[in-house]
Amino acid sequence: MRLPKCWSCKHSYTYMEALRYLWSKECPKCGKRQHLTPQSNWKTMIPTGVILLLPGYFIRFYLEIGFLSYVYIGIGLFTIAMLATPFFFEFTNKRDTLMDS
Numbered sequence: 892m893r894l895p896k897c898w899s900c901k902h903s904y905t906y907m908e909a910l911r912y913l914w915s916k917e918c919p920k921c922g923k924r925q926h927l928t929p930q931s932n933w934k935t936m937i938p939t940g941v942i943l944l945l946p947g948y949f950i951r952f953y954l955e956i957g958f959l960s961y962v963y964i965g966i967g968l969f970t971i972a973m974l975a976t977p978f979f980f981e982f983t984n985k986r987d988t989l990m991d992s
């Protein structure tokens with residue numbers, strides 16, 4: 892588990908700064924725009940997808956829980972997934988689409 896660095900000024904992100912990337916793409920130090928590398932894009936998406944889809948499916952299938960509890964568990968898992976994403980970020984100056992990887 893490690894936190895990302897700015898591609899331009901090599902500023903090491905703190906956890907809160909990396910989390911801020913979810914809504915602000917600029918480096919907090921030099922203001923240069925950061926793009927996720929294709930690899931880190933996948934690394935961010937796959938765990939999030941697995942965390943969100945798998946337990947939800949199994950909980951729904953094996954436990955007879957109400958829809959509301961299912962929604963609460965889903966929100967909880969989503970929050971955990973969001974809080975874990977900063978550790979998968981890796982920044983580059985190039986804007987790459989997923990198709991480039």
Ligand SMILES: [Zn+2]
Pocket residue numbers: 897898899900901902918919920921922923
């Ligand atoms: Zn920077």
